[in-house]
Amino acid sequence: MSISDVMPASARLQMWSAVGSMALCVAMLIASEFMPVSLLTPIASDLQSTQGMAGQAISISGLFAVIASLCIAPIASRFDRRNVLLSMTLLMLVSLVLIALAPSFVWLMIARALLGLAIGGFWALSTATVIRLVPAEDVPKALGMIYMGNAVATAFAAPMGAYLGGLFGWRVVFFGLVPFVLINLLWQAKSLPSMPAQAAIPLTRLFGLLKRRSVAFGMAAVMLTFAGAFATFTYLRPFLEAETGVGASQLSVLLLGLGLASFLGTYSASAMLQRRYLYPLLRWLPLALAAVTLGLMELGHAFWAAAAMMAGWGALNAAIPVCWSTWLAQEISDEPESGGGLMVAAIQLAIMLGGALGGSLLDHLSVAAPLVGGAGLLMLSAMVVGNGTRLQRAVSA
Incomplete structure (x- = not known):
């Protein structure tokens, strides 16, 4: 008999709800990161940049994701892991609003830099967080849920972005992600338990x-x-x-x-x-x-x-x-x-x-x-x- 089998039903529901909230956050992060692929042409035209320059919106998020992935563990060790994850989701929410409102290419790049910090920080902590959330025998299943969020976003974000962008414009597409991220933030706040700080890896x-x-x-x-x-x-x-x-x-x-x-x-x-x-x-x-x-x-x-x-x-x-x-x-x-x-x-x-x-x-x-x-x-x-x-x-x- 596994540990999860003897857990109270309410505790099991809370545990898998927390994992589900993380899976949705992954889906939103992936969708936000690669949405410019399907909207490159209208973004470049609206912000009066070349398509190559607009493509750097993905590059800049990658740069800041690198920084976050390397630095997040020492920083996160000082705080409750729950609060760190909520901060990453909030950062994604802010970046999406800034992207949708960006008056210039410079503001777009600033907003994408913030998104990169959220992506790198969340991904770097995700596996270790899952290990702390669920019993050892349930880790593969929980990680499978996390990566399913990745697969769903990969499959549907770009085509939906291209279709909706053609109908309503690229800014509306990014605004459309905001309610989902807000719901995700509230879901995480309700489901993620407190996870006290642990020793960091230098x-x-x-x-x-x-x-x-x-x-x-x-x-x-x-x-x-x-x-x-x-x-x-x-x-x-x-x-x-x-x-x-x-x-x-x-x-x-x-x-x-x-x-x-x-x-x-x-x-x-x-x-x-x-x-x-x-x-x-x-x-x-x-x-x-x-x-x-x-x-x-x-x-x-x-x-x-x-x-x-x-x-x-x-x-x-x-x-x-x-x-x-x-x-x-x-x-x-x-x-x-x-x-x-x-x-x-x-x-x-x-x-x-x-x-x-x-x-x-x-x-x-x-x-x-x-x-x-x-x-x-x-x-x-x-x-x-x-x-x-x-x-x-x-x-x-």
Whole structure:
């Protein structure tokens, strides 16, 4: 009999309500972070900036997410964890209001910086918080709920943003997220229990992991993979508008197909990981994603070909985080919290750099250039992974 089985019904309800409130917060954070992907063109036009500059709205949130993910643990150790999480959600609420009201590109970037702090802070604390909220045997189920919020936002945020943005304007889309975040804040305030401060993990311990050869190669591959993916993903709308000739409604269909395919990618990766295909997946998934990216560039002039490539892109891209999370649990099992913080920082830094690279290529070369640049980074990632031996701690030792 598990611990949760002997808990009072009210305590179990409170526990899962708290986890549910965190899952909704994750969904809102992901939706807010990547909404500009589907609204890049109207944002750039309204704020009198280039599309490449507007894409930096994702990059700037990535930069501040890196800072938050590295610094939040020492800061949070001084306060009740409940209050810290509520502060992150409140910060997201403020940022969304500022984005919707932004009178200029500078204000947009300030608002996105605040959002980045919320993203990095919340994600860096999420796993450790779940461990404190639920019994050990229920941690996998609780984490599954958290990542389901991620999957739902990935699937529906971008297409809904493109569709509603076409009808009502991009500012209304961001305003539309505000009531959901406010409800989420109230839900968290009601369901999250007090979680007194615990001893913090110093930054020196986190960065000390990079002295391990396997971790250093792993983080390099992580950054190349995510930078390559987001150099492309951030600028899919300009490419599809210019090369495929889609309007707002067709764009929403393509993005919905990409998002729905991510569920298949997540499920397939999980099934293959159970058969111990971790290192082949880490090598071949970025290569396959690069191939599909180049295929989109070559065949994207036809709508149905673009739709097929977008679905393939979504499935492959969704499988990658599942594999790297498994690698983290397997190869840094002795330092899961430090490894998790390092992974969040690496991913967010990669999102920032990938978005910046793609924006520069878009502004100075062509709408297809971000796809070429992204594919190149993905190929480099596969080269770093190699046959996987350099990512394994036992071999490196």
